[in-house]
Amino acid sequence: MASPFNIIPNSTPSLPLNPDAHPRPDWLRVKFFGGDRYHNLKRVMRTLDLHTVCESARCPNMGECWEHGTATFMILGDICTRACGFCAVPSGKPAGPPDEDEPLRVAEAVAHMGLRYAVVTSVNRDDQPDGGAHIFARTIQEIRNRVPGCKVEVLIPDFRGDWNALDAVLAVKPDILNHNTETVPRLYRQVRKGALYERSLELLRRAKQTHPGVPTKTGMMLGLGEQKEEVLETMRDLAAQGTNILTLGQYLQPTREHLPVIRFVHPSEFAEYKRLGEQMGFKHVESGPLVRSSYHAFDQAESAIR
Numbered sequence: 001m002a003s004p005f006n007i008i009p010n011s012t013p014s015l016p017l018n019p020d021a022h023p024r025p026d027w028l029r030v031k032f033f034g035g036d037r038y039h040n041l042k043r044v045m046r047t048l049d050l051h052t053v054c055e056s057a058r059c060p061n062m063g064e065c066w067e068h069g070t071a072t073f074m075i076l077g078d079i080c081t082r083a084c085g086f087c088a089v090p091s092g093k094p095a096g097p098p099d100e101d102e103p104l105r106v107a108e109a110v111a112h113m114g115l116r117y118a119v120v121t122s123v124n125r126d127d128q129p130d131g132g133a134h135i136f137a138r139t140i141q142e143i144r145n146r147v148p149g150c151k152v153e154v155l156i157p158d159f160r161g162d163w164n165a166l167d168a169v170l171a172v173k174p175d176i177l178n179h180n181t182e183t184v185p186r187l188y189r190q191v192r193k194g195a196l197y198e199r200s201l202e203l204l205r206r207a208k209q210t211h212p213g214v215p216t217k218t219g220m221m222l223g224l225g226e227q228k229e230e231v232l233e234t235m236r237d238l239a240a241q242g243t244n245i246l247t248l249g250q251y252l253q254p255t256r257e258h259l260p261v262i263r264f265v266h267p268s269e270f271a272e273y274k275r276l277g278e279q280m281g282f283k284h285v286e287s288g289p290l291v292r293s294s295y296h297a298f299d300q301a302e303s304a305i306r
Contacts, residue, residue: 110146119155120153156178166207177214178217182221204243228269236280250290274287
């Protein structure tokens with residue numbers, strides 16, 4: 001879920017200005033953390049030539065998470081082969097094949113940071129036969145080899161419906177398998193270029209059927225023009241696939257070239273979705289304006305595994 005920052009005075013460093021057409025409500029104001037751990041983590045990422053979705057997608061929680069020593073690694077490069085209307089990650093044609101040494105560098109970063117929970121996501125690599133699935137699998141393995149006991153959550157693309165690629169990731173048993181649905185079916189054509197709602201549902205269903213011991217997770221952005229009943233119907237669809245964890249957050253426009261915010265969803269509405277989601281059978285629902293896929297991911301996993 002891509003978003004820019006909205007900074008409270010006295011925060012550092014300077015960050016992109018709010019591109020939304022109308023002012024944001026107070027509940028979307030974020031204090032930016034920029035202490036020693038934040039700068040140390042940034043040095044690690046640059047030294048090892050790694051990317052984070054925190055930076056590429058302009059996550060509003062980056063300062064908080066980095067200051068607490070957590071980050072979401074983005075593998076398979078930093079150029080996405082799709083151009084989704086909501087996402088700040090650069091799109092285009094990647095310069096070459098995936099870097100086969102990247103899993104080792106991610107594992108080294110995890111060890112350096114002393115993580116007990118690592119989240120790994122990627123750009124879409126539709127130019128690759130397996131969509132980069134083997135890099136995901138090797139990254140999980142290398143983290144476990146380098147940091148025994150560290151749990152690994154992966155946020156995977158749809159691999160264009162290549163279920164052998166999905167099986168390759170599931171075969172190494174990630175602790176959480178996440179695939180974001182992003183929005184309601186009616187808005188897919190505008191929001192998720194190259195994706196299909198039914199394909200995402202099938203991915204979540206297949207993951208649960210073939211590896212029932214691996215908790216599954218998905219997320220949606222609100223504020224793109226969806227209606228409440230559409231959100232609830234999508235939530236019911238996701239619950240029917242046996243999905244364990246659901247995240248719901250406010251969409252924020254990363255630049256003026258991206259899809260506009262249609263409305264800001266009030267925290268009370270997010271709270272209602274959380275209550276209804278738990279009634280639908282999700283083991284954990286993280287729902288709030290600033291929620292993103294990996295925000296409080298460790299706590300979400302603990303809830304799903306119990």
